[in-house]
Amino acid sequence: MADISHEIQQQLVDAFQSKSALNITGNNSKTWYGRTSHGLPLNVAGHSGIINYQPSELVIKVRAGTTLSEIADCLDEQRQRLPFDPPYYGEHATIGGTVACNFSGPRRPYAGSCRDFMLGCNMLNGRGESMHFGGEVMKNVAGFDLARLMTGSLGTLGVMLDVSLKVLPHRLSEQTLTIDAGFTEAIEIMNRWATTPLPVTAMAADGEKIYFRICGTPSAVEASRKQIGGLLFEQGLNFWKNLREHQLNYFDDPQPLWRFSLPQAAPHIRIDDTPEAAWFIGWGGAQRWLKSELPFNQIQDIARKAGGDATLFRNGDRSREVFAPLSLPLMQLHKRLKHAFDPAGILNPGRMYEEL
């Protein structure tokens, strides 16, 4: 619980002057994500604490080093939550790291992503200049939306000092149901449900079952349950948490774990010599996990043919590219944008792409 923004800024200014690369860290819960980045550690975990929270405004402003659990506890007292259901991937995960990775949980297709709830931030660019973008109100179109741009930029554009996020009330009642279905059928059923006004807040499929969560007032949940059928799944709460945290048995594997981002209704992908059990479908079909030793380019080809792209999410060789390649004009634009924030190229160089 301290404001150490001046120390952070000083380190950044020094690094800018000496042109030495920095490796921005929080509590190291996501060091495995992205490419390996080399540089002097710039630890922002000490910059923590809730700056402002007024439940009726549905906005919380917190320093980047604040842990997700501290935020969750604070919101919980007022029966509110971070709507994007962030994965922690470690007990002491910070909000800064979560926003930098733009990580969102099972609720994402129905509630929105981390970037959707990002309202504003104070940040330092690669010169160590302190700036404020966005705000603590829900509607704000003054100036370019650089706060949202920071979301998912993996610390390559700036160091976030604090963020303001929109929050929402807790759901009143939740139930998880299951229906037996293989992947092909699961994709069809999940997307059919998604075109109806059912109060869905999560859908996943493991090749044997569809897991389906509905939320709302108790009578609304009951009515929806009657409508779609299925068996009540008593371990629903744990299931979604374990899926979010990658603690299901499926994820306990040293193989490279790929994340496919696809059109939600894209047909199930079959790959020669890859067992069905290597797949796990989340986000109602929009996010698909694959455990595979296939080479990067081959995986990207498969993803492209299915209408999306793939990320080497965990494991594998992290000294090479892990994110899908960008088109040439898009990469040029990325480089110019990186230069606009970080002209000396000292912020997490290479963490996202080798060239950034």
Added chain:
Amino acid sequence: MSELGSKTTVNWQQVAAELAQLIPRDSLLTSKEELVPYECDGLSVQKQRPALVALPNTIEEIQKVLKLCHYRKIPVVARGAGTGLSGGAMPLENGLLLSLAKFNRILKIDALNRTAVVEPGVRNLAISEAVDHLNLYYAPDPSSQIACTIGGNVAENSGGVHCLKYGLTVHNVLGIKFLNMEGELIEIGGNRLDSPGYDLLALMHGSEGLLGIIVEVTVKLLPKPEVAQVVLAAFDDIEKAGQAVADIIAAGIVPAGLEMMDRLAIEAAEAFAKVGYPAVEAILLCELDGTKAGVSDHIKSVEKLVRHAGAIEVRTSRNEAERLRFWAGRKAAFPAVGRLAPDYYCMDGTIPKTALPRVLRQIAKWSEEFQLPVANVFHAGDGNMHPLILYDANKPGELQRTEEFGEKILALCVEVGGTITGEHGVGSEKLDSMCIQFGQLELAQFFAVKHAFDPDGLLNPGKAVPTLHRCAELGRMHVHNGQLPHPELERF
């Protein structure tokens, strides 16, 4: 980048002749009569006749126009339906106006993935109409939705009455294709929830035509809710209405729409639309949508909450016709207020909801001082207020007084922790107020971003972000810790 476009002299006859080689002659407007309709957007107090209007028919034609303009260093202003309220599409004296009106086709509807691919000139409402038979709709509903186009919606990051629950344009668009000033086609996002790299999709939203020319948009479609119902609550004190808003949110309810009107706005709306609004100090309209069971539960809670907050009358819509009637007054509020005076000036600040009583009291005080009446309509759920200042442009000095009053309101919005614009954009209108909200480091960073997309500063130059010079002249330059921003950028 100079103020409102390049001052270099362009031989427009020659440019028109060159353009006529690239696109059909009837896609170019050059005569005074043809150009007049384009001299302003929805902010009609600011007018500037363009030197030339191009209405290309294909992406290739836009590319040719852009390449020529890039070569000749001619600034380009993109325009959709021209319904914007901040002068974002106001032409530049020495610039070309690029109308995207002909790009009005819906290219693809993907029912199973709940997405549609549309050209930028497709009207907002036309999307929902086209997918109505699939029981789907496009959620953002700016009040101009019957006329405004999706390209403009992206450029302004438009909101609407339902954005508390369903988000702004940025939350409902999955991908865009845009052209840079060299005419190069760049694709970001697509038919899925996310894509790798920086979130340029978010950056393009609300960038007011300064970063690229949008030529295609992929939007997200939502299933239509089973049912929607509205509670209309009347209050004898606007602060009690504000309390009701806080109580509804605190109870864990997220209404689809939550709108407030004050006495003058109610009277105007009632006189205009005759929907049976009670003559009171404030009306709250709270819409709930979803499943029948869920809405029924929440309606009961909201009725109880507003009564508890002091509502003197509570009505709940019993059917769709009544729901639409409750909304009709609110939706007609702007034209209705427009009948009270020859002109009105619409403000668009957003504030933390708790600051509402203070801000409303101050606006009432200034209203007396400036002797200009104000009607207030308010997206109460998300703090976005639209004070409408009534004035008469034919009375000498009254427009100037109105603008001065407006600027004071925006400065107050910033002071209480809000912003100068919630959904209408900065455009050419709020450049001075931008100097209050942002310091020189932020402005310099905006210019650096602009430079990354548009190194020659030819895309809608002079809009959205004021030059450091302009802010310095206004005496509103903020200096953070004595730091100097980006020395490589042109300033002073």
